Amino acid sequence: MKALMLGKLVMVVVTAVVLVAQALAQQVAATPTVSQRVIVVSLEDRKLALVEDGQVKKIYTVAVGKPSTPSPEGTFTIARRVANPIYRHNDKVVMPGPHNPVGTRWMGLSIPGYGIHGTNEPNSIGKAASHGCIRMAKADLEEFYELVAVGDTVKLVGQRNEETTQLFGTEPAPAVAPAAQPTLLAEADPPATLAAAEAPAAGTTTNQAATHAATYVAALR
Numbered sequence: 001m002k003a004l005m006l007g008k009l010v011m012v013v014v015t016a017v018v019l020v021a022q023a024l025a026q027q028v029a030a031t032p033t034v035s036q037r038v039i040v041v042s043l044e045d046r047k048l049a050l051v052e053d054g055q056v057k058k059i060y061t062v063a064v065g066k067p068s069t070p071s072p073e074g075t076f077t078i079a080r081r082v083a084n085p086i087y088r089h090n091d092k093v094v095m096p097g098p099h100n101p102v103g104t105r106w107m108g109l110s111i112p113g114y115g116i117h118g119t120n121e122p123n124s125i126g127k128a129a130s131h132g133c134i135r136m137a138k139a140d141l142e143e144f145y146e147l148v149a150v151g152d153t154v155k156l157v158g159q160r161n162e163e164t165t166q167l168f169g170t171e172p173a174p175a176v177a178p179a180a181q182p183t184l185l186a187e188a189d190p191p192a193t194l195a196a197a198e199a200p201a202a203g204t205t206t207n208q209a210a211t212h213a214a215t216y217v218a219a220l221r
Helices: 002-030 138-147 162-168 206-220
Strands: 037-042 047-052 055-065 074-083 087-089 092-094 105-109 115-117 128-130 134-136 153-157
Touching (some): 047 138, 115 138
Parallel strands (some): 115 134
Antiparallel strands (some): 074 153, 087 092, 105 115
């Protein structure tokens, strides 16, 4: 009698273990796979690559910071995404539209004041022409915006290395125009505070920051 009861108990335990294992397996199968995305920008090549799970999905030509206002180098993340952003800089407000200096999309990076965005100067694409942000052509920008998410890694690489050479090839890098001599001002507007404004990188000197802010305001006029 005891043996019969013990056998039944074992069967109950085994059945419970099997059911739990099946439930866990179903839960794992139902959990979507999270893609690992890395955005690599070669400042020297003025190219951006979207790499997903180790595979290159897209390569775009971009504009990067000019010599007097260079793009920051390092590894960051996408901190926010904004469609049709409103641009504000001090008392100037630019609503979404063809005159908005950051275009139709803004992807702010984890380094404050910098992002990937559009431009109202399409001829700047492929050049070292921005105030530090990464600019994209409108069609490329809107396509790219739908392919990335907050938290994705963004690597801004200054000098070519093995990774960027593999991504973008070994053709000669575009020529870089010499930096213009800055005009020092006694007092200049502070850097923009809205996420959709380009601001000087950490470690920038006071004169450089003043020139950066004044130059950017002038560009909007």
